[in-house]
Amino acid sequence: MSILGTRVVRIEDPRFLTGEGTYIANLPMPGALHLTFVRSSMAHARLLSIDASEALSMPGIRAVWTAADIDVAPAGPANGMMNKAMLFPYLAIDTVRYVGDLVAIVVSEDKTSGVDAAETVIVDYEPLPAVLDMDDSFSNRVLLHPDAETNVVLTFAARSNDDIFADCEVVVGLVIENQRVAPAPMEVRSCVSTWDGTRLTQWACSQGAHGARDGLAEVFGLEKSQVRVITPDVGGGFGAKSGVYPEEILVGWATRKLGVPVRWTESRTENMLAMGHGRAQRQRTRMGGTRDGCITAYRLDLLQDAGAYARAGAVLPYMTRMMAGGVYDIANVQFESNSVVTNTTPTVAYRGAGRPEATAAIERTLDEFARVCGIDPAEVRRRNFIAPSAFPLTTSMGAKYDSGEYAAALELALKAAGYDQLLVEQKKRRDSKDPVQIGIGIASYVETTNPLGSGDYGSVEIKADGGAIVRTGSSSHGQGHHTAWAMIVSQTTGIPMDKIEFRFGDTDDVDRGGGTGGSRSLQVGGSAAKLAAESVIEKARQRAADLLEAAVEDVVIDTVRGAFHVKGSPMPARTWAELMIEIDAPLEAEVDYVPEGATFPFGTHVCVVEVDVETGSVVVARHIACDDAGTIINPLLVDGQVHGGIAQGVAQALLEVIAYDPDGNPITSNLADYGFISAAELPSFERVPMETPTPRNPLGAKGIGEAGTIGSTPAVHNAVVNAVSHLGVTHIDMPCTSFNVWTAIQAVR
Numbered sequence: 001m002s003i004l005g006t007r008v009v010r011i012e013d014p015r016f017l018t019g020e021g022t023y024i025a026n027l028p029m030p031g032a033l034h035l036t037f038v039r040s041s042m043a044h045a046r047l048l049s050i051d052a053s054e055a056l057s058m059p060g061i062r063a064v065w066t067a068a069d070i071d072v073a074p075a076g077p078a079n080g081m082m083n084k085a086m087l088f089p090y091l092a093i094d095t096v097r098y099v100g101d102l103v104a105i106v107v108s109e110d111k112t113s114g115v116d117a118a119e120t121v122i123v124d125y126e127p128l129p130a131v132l133d134m135d136d137s138f139s140n141r142v143l144l145h146p147d148a149e150t151n152v153v154l155t156f157a158a159r160s161n162d163d164i165f166a167d168c169e170v171v172v173g174l175v176i177e178n179q180r181v182a183p184a185p186m187e188v189r190s191c192v193s194t195w196d197g198t199r200l201t202q203w204a205c206s207q208g209a210h211g212a213r214d215g216l217a218e219v220f221g222l223e224k225s226q227v228r229v230i231t232p233d234v235g236g237g238f239g240a241k242s243g244v245y246p247e248e249i250l251v252g253w254a255t256r257k258l259g260v261p262v263r264w265t266e267s268r269t270e271n272m273l274a275m276g277h278g279r280a281q282r283q284r285t286r287m288g289g290t291r292d293g294c295i296t297a298y299r300l301d302l303l304q305d306a307g308a309y310a311r312a313g314a315v316l317p318y319m320t321r322m323m324a325g326g327v328y329d330i331a332n333v334q335f336e337s338n339s340v341v342t343n344t345t346p347t348v349a350y351r352g353a354g355r356p357e358a359t360a361a362i363e364r365t366l367d368e369f370a371r372v373c374g375i376d377p378a379e380v381r382r383r384n385f386i387a388p389s390a391f392p393l394t395t396s397m398g399a400k401y402d403s404g405e406y407a408a409a410l411e412l413a414l415k416a417a418g419y420d421q422l423l424v425e426q427k428k429r430r431d432s433k434d435p436v437q438i439g440i441g442i443a444s445y446v447e448t449t450n451p452l453g454s455g456d457y458g459s460v461e462i463k464a465d466g467g468a469i470v471r472t473g474s475s476s477h478g479q480g481h482h483t484a485w486a487m488i489v490s491q492t493t494g495i496p497m498d499k500i501e502f503r504f505g506d507t508d509d510v511d512r513g514g515g516t517g518g519s520r521s522l523q524v525g526g527s528a529a530k531l532a533a534e535s536v537i538e539k540a541r542q543r544a545a546d547l548l549e550a551a552v553e554d555v556v557i558d559t560v561r562g563a564f565h566v567k568g569s570p571m572p573a574r575t576w577a578e579l580m581i582e583i584d585a586p587l588e589a590e591v592d593y594v595p596e597g598a599t600f601p602f603g604t605h606v607c608v609v610e611v612d613v614e615t616g617s618v619v620v621a622r623h624i625a626c627d628d629a630g631t632i633i634n635p636l637l638v639d640g641q642v643h644g645g646i647a648q649g650v651a652q653a654l655l656e657v658i659a660y661d662p663d664g665n666p667i668t669s670n671l672a673d674y675g676f677i678s679a680a681e682l683p684s685f686e687r688v689p690m691e692t693p694t695p696r697n698p699l700g701a702k703g704i705g706e707a708g709t710i711g712s713t714p715a716v717h718n719a720v721v722n723a724v725s726h727l728g729v730t731h732i733d734m735p736c737t738s739f740n741v742w743t744a745i746q747a748v749r
Helices: 013-017 111-118 134-138 209-220 246-258 268-274 317-322 355-373 377-384 406-417 419-431 481-493 521-548 576-582 635-654 707-727 738-748
Strands: 033-039 045-051 061-065 102-108 122-127 152-156 170-181 190-195 200-204 227-230 262-265 278-289 295-307 332-341 436-446 456-462 468-472 500-503 555-558 563-566 569-575 588-593 602-612 618-628
Touching (some): 033 111, 033 246, 102 246, 134 295, 152 317, 170 635, 190 246, 209 246, 278 355, 317 332, 317 355, 355 436, 406 436, 406 602, 406 618, 419 436, 456 521, 468 481, 481 521, 521 563, 521 588, 569 576, 618 635, 707 738
Parallel strands (some): 033 262, 200 227, 468 500
Antiparallel strands (some): 170 278, 190 200, 190 262, 436 602, 555 563, 563 569, 602 618
8 A cells, every 4th residue: 555645644743842853053062152243223324433342341252353354255146147246245344235234243152242242332334325115226326336337136138028918908007016025934043163174064054955065165165075064953944044144154254263163043133134035026017918808918027126135036036037927828928027236135035936926926917807807807717727738838938837737726726615605795795885895816826846957866775674764965944854755765665664764964974965945855855765765676676686596587575564575476575674684785775866857836726805894904714725736745744835835925915024114224123023924814724635747757746835825825915905896996015904905995985
């Protein structure tokens, strides 16, 4: 009986639930010194002077460093396509560019004294004009990086600016604010570094040990073999813990300078100020077609807020561009983007990283198109879906879709929601002028996972007792990797799951790997583990053939017993443990697996909200999600990923926004001010199963980590607008807070 596709309870949970997780902030490191960062209190200013005399006189303070003390050259842009003149100094040299920018470092014997001393460091600033709005930045009136001579980091230009709307009977357009949000993982950033004179070891709160190792080696001019990175348990990442941050570089620099262990753990306010933010796009859309609902033209123009420096967020419009056309067969699609710098926290990848933004744009615009055409939005979707017979296909944006049943996902979601009955209830409330109206929102999406089609490492080593060690280049920070990998290897080898050890996140133990991001882990890391298990079986068959005195081709494995025997003769047999005892030699196999390309999960979400038209209050009554991620290994893990993704998507639609005052001071710098969602604001989600395997990897699996976020935000957004559309409201900017909804209603009244 196959365990794949069954709801296997997570192996890793008991350790976490009993407080046995290993997190960097709690990692014992005797004799370690602590770093505390002095951060800019101004959004844009020249640094005139830094007075650390009082801090240096305080007990337990070893040093205070400024940019003049740091012999590490400023970092270039995160991507080679970006404006190369926009440098990122690890400590501000002469100008600060956002509140939270690094100004100085306090080295202390304990964390408390370091925090106290940092508050006494006096920084003299000369204020400069702050640029917070993307359109203002695009005008280049105030340059954040004068050497660059522009605020534009990166442009993806339209291939053609022909008028694709000339023959359209209906044309609609929207300006959509895909607002800036904070990833806010449960565990804040933290790291510890040691230096033995020739080798740097860093415990990193990261989504990929190998990416962190390579980044540290590059900055310090070391060979990769001279850097060891260990990622123990990591409490959430959501894309924002990829690569290495300046603080982590400086911890490594400090331990090399001082020759003793050095550590740093940020506060929650620091996390909200300086850990990379997500989204932050201003989208201008146009959609045109025939009055009977056939979409023939779509254009998306956007500004991407990169924040103060050219980090990963600036390149994310590439992903938005790739997925711009969504699930629809649209003859003409155009896209243009400009990433610009502002005096705000740099943006990075955040759950979906450019793909949720594409779905938010087209799905919100499609609902407006349906409204103007006077056609039900579900019907407009039906009329424009790419047909299953079209796959595989390459879109006009260059995306190579693998497989899809878009209409089927819509129908499953609508049926589960009871769509027709919901429409009846909606009409009843509208006719009676009930103060609590219901809104029904639909979002159909397709995304790309493992978008660059990269591979990963996997190995299986048989232990002396017949168990196995599985190593992966992927990185687990809540996804349930141990359970999924153990299921795959157990199914292939017959070794019980409780005898399978899972290892990742130590570059001395696992030499190479791609880390976790872009929903790539299972489809590439899991496939590598499966192929490594099959390879180790082939080696074991040779060993078993010698013991059974049979030809290798006649030896088979019984995965129920975890034993090898001659075909047609179940006995005699040799278990894995017996193979290891009788032939005392290592038995292992490793695989570097590269898939045939990216995969494209898809689905439809339906959200039902209740909106009090007198107060603007919004309650999510139901949320139905049909997310097709190809072959499902463990539905329980999928449920967890979808539920977490929906929670974050609902939060963006209704609550979350990083806000600044006119001077660039953040006014949402802790969880008391920021609209962080809780269980109180969320219903029990309804997940509708659907599986369309991909031919691009041996598991048939696509990604599921980002799907819930991608489908939920526009479904909720559409539902809120739909709830008050009969009053004349045609659009509401996210987040759809009570105030924003109430204001939109008052504007039309």
